[in-house]
Amino acid sequence: MNKYDKALMIFIVVTSVFMYGTLEWFVRSTTSDQVVAVVYYEDREVLRIDMKEDRNYVVDGALGDVFIEVAGGRIRVEKETSPYHLCSIQGWVQYANIPIVCLPNKIVIIIQNGTLNPDDPDVIS
Amino acid sequence: MKHRSSARRLTLMTMLLAMSILLHMVEPALPIPVPGVKLGLANIVGLITLFLFGVKEMITVNVMRVVMASLLRGILFGTGFWLSLSGVLLSTLVTILLYKQNKLSKIGLSVASGAFHGIGQIGALILINNTVMMIYWLPMLWFSSVPTGYVTGTLSVQVLKRLKVTERNRV
Numbered sequence: 001m002n003k004y005d006k007a008l009m010i011f012i013v014v015t016s017v018f019m020y021g022t023l024e025w026f027v028r029s030t031t032s033d034q035v036v037a038v039v040y041y042e043d044r045e046v047l048r049i050d051m052k053e054d055r056n057y058v059v060d061g062a063l064g065d066v067f068i069e070v071a072g073g074r075i076r077v078e079k080e081t082s083p084y085h086l087c088s089i090q091g092w093v094q095y096a097n098i099p100i101v102c103l104p105n106k107i108v109i110i111i112q113n114g115t116l117n118p119d120d121p122d123v124i125s
Numbered sequence: 126m127k128h129r130s131s132a133r134r135l136t137l138m139t140m141l142l143a144m145s146i147l148l149h150m151v152e153p154a155l156p157i158p159v160p161g162v163k164l165g166l167a168n169i170v171g172l173i174t175l176f177l178f179g180v181k182e183m184i185t186v187n188v189m190r191v192v193m194a195s196l197l198r199g200i201l202f203g204t205g206f207w208l209s210l211s212g213v214l215l216s217t218l219v220t221i222l223l224y225k226q227n228k229l230s231k232i233g234l235s236v237a238s239g240a241f242h243g244i245g246q247i248g249a250l251i252l253i254n255n256t257v258m259m260i261y262w263l264p265m266l267w268f269s270s271v272p273t274g275y276v277t278g279t280l281s282v283q284v285l286k287r288l289k290v291t292e293r294n295r296v
Contacts, residue, residue: 005233009271016268
């Protein structure tokens with residue numbers, strides 16, 4: 001092994017550490033672990049809600065306004081115009097694998113980056 | 126060890142190709158705890174071919190090895206084939222360029238070959254999967270080329286020493 005071999009090896013080790021650090025920083029800065037609820041109207045994202053902030057929101061549904069409430073890290077449809085009011089009857093949702101679907105209003109609310117319901121039979125822990 | 130006869134030369138090259146195919150096919154069975162990292166044992170034969178015969182023969186043996194091993198495994202023109210081929214083409218090209226520079230020893234050439242094999246594979250992965258995030262794998266492959274290249278380079282040196290071949294006394 002000559003001095004050029006050693007220089008090459010040192011170069012590779014240093015650049016690999018540098019590359020790893022840069023990529024780690026890039027991934028951390030571009031991805032977020034913030035829990036958000038995404039509201040879709042006809043598969044189109046219309047609202048992104050921070051689940052940490054207790055607030056009320058109103059979105060346009062197919063049959064009228066849909067009132068959404070966030071409190072204590074949970075989300076619900078407070079009231080809406082529909083024949084059976086199924087999504088407001090569903091009540092509070094806090095798990096990422098349980099969506100709220102207001103079919104007559106074509107509104108779907110899905111929590112992202114949140115925890116999963118441990119009682120759900122499809123969850124592998 | 127001078128072999129002027131073309132039949133002998135062809136036989137030797139065929140034997141080297143057979144050995145490289147064997148190493149290429151046996152290697153996935155070796156237990157290495159880090160996923161995606163391989164020793165690159167077939168690279169030993171590539172280096173031996175370079176020092177025994179020359180540049181053109183190294184390209185032939187390396188490319189034929191990938192084609193034949195993929196054919197035998199039944200993955201010709203599959204994802205694994207393109208990954209191997211892109212890695213081998215880039216690593217062979219870089220090894221030849223560095224060999225012409227005449228600065229690195231066989232161990233250095235082996236390390237460089239391993240490093241650029243990883244880059245070629247990641248490049249192919251990015252193109253095939255259409256996602257730049259595959260580059261996340263690169264630092265580990267790039268880093269692992271130092272120990273694996275050292276091992277394969279040392280083995281090549283030992284084999285060439287036993288074959289008593291010097292760079293001036295090629296086949």
